[in-house]
Every structure is written in C-alpha cells, then in structure tokens.
Amino acid sequence: MNTITRRNDIVKRVKKEGSIDVEGLAVAYGVSVETVRRDLRYLDDKGLIKRTYGGAVKRERTTWDMPYNQRILFQKDLKEAIAREAVKQLENGDSIYIDGNTTCVILSRFIPPDLELSIVTNSLHIAWILKQHGGRMTIYLVGGELGQEGMTFGHKLIMEMKQYQFDKVFFSCMGINAKGCYYSKWEPMLTAQTAAEHANRVILLADSSKMNRNGFLFGLDHKSIDCLVTDEGAPEPLLDKLRESIEQVITVPVTENSNAANSDQGSWPLDSPILIKEE
Known part of the structure; x- marks a missing residue:
C-alpha cells in the first residue's frame, strides 16, 4: 500500500471508529511506528484528523469549514x-x-x-x-x-x-x-x-x-x-x-x-x- 492510499485509509478509519492508535495502525499496514506518526502529523496539518498522545481522533468540524x-x-x-x-x-x-x-x-x-x-x-x-x-x-x-x-x-x-x-x-x-x-x-x-x-x-x-x-x-x-x-x-x-x-x-x-x-x-x-x- 503506497503512502497516499494509506493516508486516505487512515482518515476513513478515524471517521468510522472515532479514534485510532499508532501501534494498531503500524501492525495493520505493516509499517513502522515512526511512519504512522509521520502520516498522522501530515493529516493533522491538513486538518483531516486531530493527533492525540499515542494516536488520533476525529476532528470536530463546523459548516464553515466546508467548501x-x-x-x-x-x-x-x-x-x-x-x-x-x-x-x-x-x-x-x-x-x-x-x-x-x-x-x-x-x-x-x-x-x-x-x-x-x-x-x-x-x-x-x-x-x-x-x-x-x-x-x-x-x-x-x-x-x-x-x-x-x-x-x-x-x-x-x-x-x-x-x-x-x-x-x-x-x-x-x-x-x-x-x-x-x-x-x-x-x-x-x-x-x-x-x-x-x-x-x-x-x-x-x-x-x-x-x-x-x-x-x-x-x-x-x-x-x-x-x-x-x-x-x-x-x-x-x-x-x-x-x-x-x-x-x-x-x-x-x-x-x-x-x-x-x-x-x-x-x-x-x-x-x-x-x-x-x-x-
């Protein structure tokens, strides 16, 4: 699974499950913990998720954030x-x-x-x-x-x-x-x-x-x-x-x-x- 596909899938997981943890994602995708942390930093910077200690949660949005x-x-x-x-x-x-x-x-x-x-x-x-x-x-x-x-x-x-x-x-x-x-x-x-x-x-x-x-x-x-x-x-x-x-x-x-x-x-x-x- 390439980086783009993995990051898209992470966002979908957060939306569906509400929260995720770094170690679980590392096992699921067969990548290192540091790779997952890098993915979460990227997605947090883009405003798609909210990073937490050891994982991430769904970011609360308002209608003003929508196109x-x-x-x-x-x-x-x-x-x-x-x-x-x-x-x-x-x-x-x-x-x-x-x-x-x-x-x-x-x-x-x-x-x-x-x-x-x-x-x-x-x-x-x-x-x-x-x-x-x-x-x-x-x-x-x-x-x-x-x-x-x-x-x-x-x-x-x-x-x-x-x-x-x-x-x-x-x-x-x-x-x-x-x-x-x-x-x-x-x-x-x-x-x-x-x-x-x-x-x-x-x-x-x-x-x-x-x-x-x-x-x-x-x-x-x-x-x-x-x-x-x-x-x-x-x-x-x-x-x-x-x-x-x-x-x-x-x-x-x-x-x-x-x-x-x-x-x-x-x-x-x-x-x-x-x-x-x-x-």
Whole structure:
C-alpha cells in the first residue's frame, strides 16, 4: 500500500471508529511506528484528523469549514424553513442588508417580489437571484475584493457599508453560544459587525447545527441582536439563555424530511474522495 492510499485509509478509519492508535495502525499496514506518526502529523496539518498522545481522533468540524458548494446544501431543508420565516420580518419600504452567507442566499429566494425594498448585499449570487425576481426591489452590490465564494470583502467593502443606514440586516455566523456569535475568519466577522452598527434591527439566521459552538473570532454579543431565527432542534436551555438578551427568538418546526436529509449528509462530508497528494 503506497503512502497516499494509506493516508486516505487512515482518515476513513478515524471517521468510522472515532479514534485510532499508532501501534494498531503500524501492525495493520505493516509499517513502522515512526511512519504512522509521520502520516498522522501530515493529516493533522491538513486538518483531516486531530493527533492525540499515542494516536488520533476525529476532528470536530463546523459548516464553515466546508467548501461553499457543500455548505449551501448542508441543512438545506432547515435553512429554507428558517428563510421562509425570516422574510416575514420584511415590510414595504425597508432598506436592508443581506450578507452573502449560504443561509442568506437561500433567504433571497423567498423575498416577495411585490415588496418595495432597497437591498444592499456583498454577494454576487444574492444580487443575481434578486435581479431575476424583478418586481419593485432596488439592488445595490457593495464593492471590494471579490472572493472565490462570490462575495466581496476588504477595506473598500467596509467603507461603503458605513455610508448606509439599514432598517434591517440579515446575517449568519459560524456558531452561537451563551456568550454570543463567532466566526472563523476576519472578513465575515467585520462585515457582520459593521452591518449591525448601521442597522435599526439585526436579524441572525442560525440553524441548530450552529448552537453551542464557538470559533476563533468573537463577533457580536447577544445585546447586538434583535431577532434570532433558528429551528426547534436548537437546545432549549441555550434558547432560554438567549431569550434573556434577544428581543425575539423564533424557532421553526423540524420536519421528517429535514431530519432524513440531514442524517444522510452528516456534519462533514468525507465520503467524497479525499484526494491527498504527496508533498
């Protein structure tokens, strides 16, 4: 078994068994303990597993670690239910900001075209979807450097956003817990903070997979959020805590179809080819 095949197989073992040990792998593959340790170091550096003393365990992932095209499908039914509920917050004449995260892309598909709205976004995807709606919406695409996920970011984006005052902003996050919401990257965190500073009403869309999770960067505390739209799969103790600071906490029903879809997709789709390359 060559190095690439062995490392791919190690990742599959960790995913299936939850944890593995160095000596057991050495025997299974007929290689030295040091070779296995070298494999585990490589896989840990790539973020595919988490090394431990004497072995490795499955690395916990969040949806923000997934490629964008996978992230938009993850919890899709729940995101659609959240989006359908969230658009009820809109009123005729509103000026709004919609962030370019995947939940808000889905939200844009459900905005009634008969509403007269001024909509600002940093997402090419959202701008295109809304333009296809037609209707009475005026759409503004704020500038900046264009990222691979079709969103603008950087200093120019922040400066442009500061020129607006929004009735409502819609955004999401990497995770939310009893302290506030978190992000894994600076760009979405700064965008959310800027939008919240220039809004009369801040609306967070976060499905239950993001509950009781934190991240590398702390974004906003609960006092900065006026409305949370999530699903009833969110843990009730956390929701009770959030209700102490957030004016409106809305939960949407979890359907059987949603549960079936989510159990098939899992939380980190490593069933697809890993394609580890020798370096």
